[in-house]
Amino acid sequence: MRIRGLTHSTARRLSTAKKVLFLLGAASLVAGIPAYADPQQPVSGEPVAMGQIVSAEDSVYALAEDNSAVYEWSSDTVNWQKVGGPAKDLYASADAVYATDPATGDLNKYNGEPGQWSRIGGAGTAFAATSEHLYGIGPDGTGVWEYTGQGDTWTKVGGPAKDLYTGPAAALYATDPATGELNKYADGQWAGIGSSGAAFAVTDNNVYKLDPDRSGVFEYNTEDNQWNKVGGPAGEIFSSNTLYATNPDTGDLYKYNGRPEEWNRVGGPAAAFTTSGDRLYRLASDHRSVQMYSGTGADDQWTDLHAPTAPAVSDDKLARLKSLTQEGEDARRAWYAALYEHQSGTPDPYEFDWSTNGCNAPAPDSIGGFDFTFACYRHDFGYRNSKALLGKESFHNSVNGDSDKDRIDRVFHQDLNTICESRDWPVDHTAVERALCRRAAGLYYQSVLAAGLLETR
Numbered sequence: 498m499r500i501r502g503l504t505h506s507t508a509r510r511l512s513t514a515k516k517v518l519f520l521l522g523a524a525s526l527v528a529g530i531p532a533y534a535d536p537q538q539p540v541s542g543e544p545v546a547m548g549q550i551v552s553a554e555d556s557v558y559a560l561a562e563d564n565s566a567v568y569e570w571s572s573d574t575v576n577w578q579k580v581g582g583p584a585k586d587l588y589a590s591a592d593a594v595y596a597t598d599p600a601t602g603d604l605n606k607y608n609g610e611p612g613q614w615s616r617i618g619g620a621g622t623a624f625a626a627t628s629e630h631l632y633g634i635g636p637d638g639t640g641v642w643e644y645t646g647q648g649d650t651w652t653k654v655g656g657p658a659k660d661l662y663t664g665p666a667a668a669l670y671a672t673d674p675a676t677g678e679l680n681k682y683a684d685g686q687w688a689g690i691g692s693s694g695a696a697f698a699v700t701d702n703n704v705y706k707l708d709p710d711r712s713g714v715f716e717y718n719t720e721d722n723q724w725n726k727v728g729g730p731a732g733e734i735f736s737s738n739t740l741y742a743t744n745p746d747t748g749d750l751y752k753y754n755g756r757p758e759e760w761n762r763v764g765g766p767a768a769a770f771t772t773s774g775d776r777l778y779r780l781a782s783d784h785r786s787v788q789m790y791s792g793t794g795a796d797d798q799w800t801d802l803h804a805p806t807a808p809a810v811s812d813d814k815l816a817r818l819k820s821l822t823q824e825g826e827d828a829r830r831a832w833y834a835a836l837y838e839h840q841s842g843t844p845d846p847y848e849f850d851w852s853t854n855g856c857n858a859p860a861p862d863s864i865g866g867f868d869f870t871f872a873c874y875r876h877d878f879g880y881r882n883s884k885a886l887l888g889k890e891s892f893h894n895s896v897n898g899d900s901d902k903d904r905i906d907r908v909f910h911q912d913l914n915t916i917c918e919s920r921d922w923p924v925d926h927t928a929v930e931r932a933l934c935r936r937a938a939g940l941y942y943q944s945v946l947a948a949g950l951l952e953t954r
Contacts, residue, residue: 544785544804551589552773558594559805560587562784567596567607568805570787574842577805580611590626591665591773597624604633618649625661625669632669634658641671641682655680655687664699665738665774672697679706690717691724698736707734707742714742714753727757737772750779752794761795778802808848815886817847822879822905829912832875850885853877856941867934869941872912879905906946913938 548562555572558580567581584596584605594607595617602620607613621633621642631644633651641655658671662679669682670690677693681704694706694715704717706724714728728751731742740753741763748766753759767779777790785804792798809817821832839851856873883901884892892901917934919926926934 543807545807546784547780547787547804548784549587550769550771550778550780550787551587551594552771552776552778553589553594554592554773555776556594557771557776557778557787557789557802558587558589559780559787560584560596561805564599566805569611570802570805571842576842576844577803578611578842578844579805579808579848580607581605581614582612588624588626589771589773590631590663591628593626593631595624595626595631602636616649617644618651623661625663627663627667627669628665629667630669632661632663634661634671638674641669654685655682660697662697662699664736665701666699668699670697670699670704677709679704690722696734698734698740700736700740701738703740705734705736705740707731711745714740716757725757727753728760729758735770735772738775739772739777741770741772741777743770762797763790763792763794764797764799805844806846809846811886814847814849818849818879818882818886819901822875822883822901822908824904824908824911828908829875829915832878833871836874849878850881851878852881867917867937869913869916869938872909872916875912876905876909879908910938910942913942 545559545566545568546562547559547568548564549560551558557570559568559570559577560566561568564583564585566579567584567587568577569580570577581596583599585599585602586597588595588597596605596607596614597603597620598605603616604618604621604624605614606617608615617631618633620636622636622638624631624633626632632654633642633644634640635642638659639657640653641658641661642651643654644651655671657674658680659674659677660672662670662672667683671680671682672678672693673680678689679691679694679697680687681690690704691706693709695709695711696707698705705727706715706717707713708715711732712730713726714731714734715724716727717724728742730745732745732748734740734742742751742753742760743749743766744751749762750764750767750770751760752763754761763777764779766782768782768784769780771778779788779790779799780786781788787802787804788799789802790798791800808814821828821835835845835849836851839845839849845851853874854877856869880892880902883905887901894900895903914935917926917931917938
């Protein structure tokens with residue numbers, strides 16, 4: 498409702514990573530050292546000013562006020578994370594989120610993983626989704642189109658329309674651009690259901706309208722095809738399972754109790770509201786925090802979800818990257834801690850690239866029977882993020898005889914040998930196995946160097 502990657506094999510390796518990181522934490526606690534001790538704490542970015550919020554399932558999504566990024570807060574992670582880049586508008590159904598491209602107007606669907614969006618259609622003047630279907634008004638306003646669910650293919654289902662309204666059920670509602678009257682689309686048929694209004698709202702069972710002069714809220718009765726007054730003046734109305742209205746003078750939010758003229762105040766004014774299912778959210782008037790309603794439906798209780806934070810500036814990010822890609826045990830533990838935080842869903846203020854192909858050459862992951870996955874993962878992390886920040890040429894260039902590439906290669910070799918020296922977790926290597934592992938690590942490292950693969954990872 499509108500109110501206003503990893504591969505399978507890599508995912509399997511990361512499952513192993515979580516187990517090892519758990520053991521790392523346990524070992525640290527036994528030794529009396531804080532688990533995942535980190536010599537450098539992440540910087541705290543400034544709260545992102547948000548311009549729009551929408552909700553789907555147990556998540557709320559926010560579009561930065563400058564349209565630069567899309568963020569998600571989920572009850573699973575209880576944190577904000579960046580999930581998309583620039584967008585013009587957000588739309589949501591009960592279980593999906595969509596964004597329009599600010600340059601082309603194209604519609605993209607979020608695939609559930611940060612940064613993973615699919616183009617499913619071109620530009621339109623408005624979009625709306627029911628529990629089962631996605632609809633849009635063409636860019637010239639002359640037709641209503643339904644998404645087929647395949648690629649970017651849409652089917653025309655109606656004529657000219659100005660605005661679209663949907664609720665939890667399957668029906669679609671559209672206003673006539675000439676008269677403002679509301680029409681219902683269901684089972685392939687359109688039917689007019691009433692006169693014009695300043696706004697409409699759809700719940701799972703009912704349709705509501707705000708009079709053109711905003712003097713009253715009305716509910717449509719399907720039995721006699723009449724609109725019955727259920728509330729007084731309102732600034733705006735919106736809904737999901739429940740109908741809400743704002744006071745036109747104070748901006749306070751009221752919840753409809755299902756009986757005419759019976760409303761409960763549930764909150765003060767806000768920059769915006771959004772609802773999905775039984776969840777209700779608001780964007781603070783200063784645009785710098787989101788709150789989730791946590792009351793009984795008859796009180797004013799909200800939980801602060803705060804706001805996403807702006808990513809670290811490049812200097813801070815580079816300093817953090819260097820601290821995670823140094824030689825020595827402290828830096829290695831810091832990187833393991835950062836990996837654990839990333840895999841746990843904690844937002845990364847540095848927005849590092851955590852992608853990896855593992856030990857993709859000359860053999861996958863296990864070389865000579867020894868698993869070097871973590872060494873390869875950390876090496877990918879160092880290479881990819883250093884190149885992104887420094888540029889390929891600077892990454893290779895030496896300063897005082899040493900380049901970032903040289904350092905990260907040495908760290909890779911050190912990590913290979915550290916895995917060989919394992920005596921308790923993840924594998925208890927015997928003295929003979931450790932010697933064989935070091936030999937395999939050396940041969941693997943030299944073969945990769947000789948093949949020139951380190952320069953192209």
